[in-house]
Amino acid sequence: MVRPRARWTVPLGEIYKINFDGAVFIDEDRAGIGVIIQDSQCMVMASISHNIPLPISVVELETLTVAKALEFSIDLGFVSAILEGDLEIIMKALMDDSPSLASFGLLIRDVKTYAEQFQCISFSNVGREAFAPQDESNC
Template sequence: MLWRIVSKALPTCSRLVKRGMNIDPYCPRCHKEEESICHVLFKCPYANINWRLSNTRVLTSRQFTDDIEENISLIVDSYHNSNLTEQQKLDPFWLLWRIWKERNNLVFNKFRESPSRVVIQVQAKVKDWINNVANWRINIPKPSHTTSATSTWTTPPFSFVKCNFDAGFDVRTFQGTGGWIIRDHYGRAKACGSSILPHVSTPLEAETKALLVAIQQTWIRGYRNIIFEGDCELLIKALNGLSQHHELFNPLHDIDFWTSKFSTVNFTFVGRQCITAAHFLASYGCNNDVFYSSSNNQPLGLQKLLCKDLNT
């Protein structure tokens, strides 16, 4: 959600009016000002009450302004404050999401939730998330190859499938491309695809979003015991609890949500030689389409790479 805020992509009333919709541009809750992104998340009396009740340290010495980017910077800066607890660092991000959710509840369901209840639920959710992440990091087996990548592709164990993923990033357009391929324990390709990844700012973010697409596509196809392999060591370390990247907070949260749906999930760091098929799809699979996915038809170049993997 954070990138949608900064890129001014949230569909508030004032933005929808600018896009040609014939609706009331004013805030549906307070009716005092036009509903801009900054207004609904920070300046509306309802939002203001939520922030005050949360007792967030973000507002200890500063106040939110009419500049959305300045407000978001204030929240992001607080995340780096070593004097704050993990709960205090994360509460503002979750509260942003919850304020927007309650706005939609009002607009579409005519339901009004009290600010006090919102804040209590946010703090409870953050506490649960911190505990779950801590338990997950304790229980996951630490991969022995996080610093030494496997150099040849191998088939997954029986009852597992392996999904390789990769991403490309264009520094001129800030657009990424992702590729993924699922293979069984015989090495047979079960599905493959690629997609455009809009609004990415770094190669690391592109890799993370490519993985998220791969996870979703794997789950849609009914696989529940998965090994995900990629060549981005920074991402694999973050997924395995060996490092932290605050800029990946939202996509990693989404990945955590989706992986909870599987029976077994492993994230493995491998060399580029192991993901040549995924790299091919990320590079060439999306030249004409925004999204490409196939369980049967494989490009000729991809077939050659799959044969090479099995014969290595």
């Protein structure tokens, strides 16, 4: 059975979409994190990027990135959001109510603590292809 590919969708009402991603630059022994927050009109409300020391794993990088995304959103006063990421293992861990025993479990706990500060938050896993515009009318 072939699953349909997820596609970026416009958030409804006063809910903002928070997209995050990490990038590894092995030659430079560093990583980058990026966050963008958009409203229901596809307008960029805020964005941030940082260089950080190279973490142990890609999963750790993505978990650090989602923590920064939520911290940044809270600092700016966003209280309702859809958090979108492309690494399924992270998104599943965030949606699981039980404590994570994975190597990145403590980072997941930190992220969940940030998430508790939102009035409304949901987690969405989208494939990397979902961020590519399909036509000119997409955000």
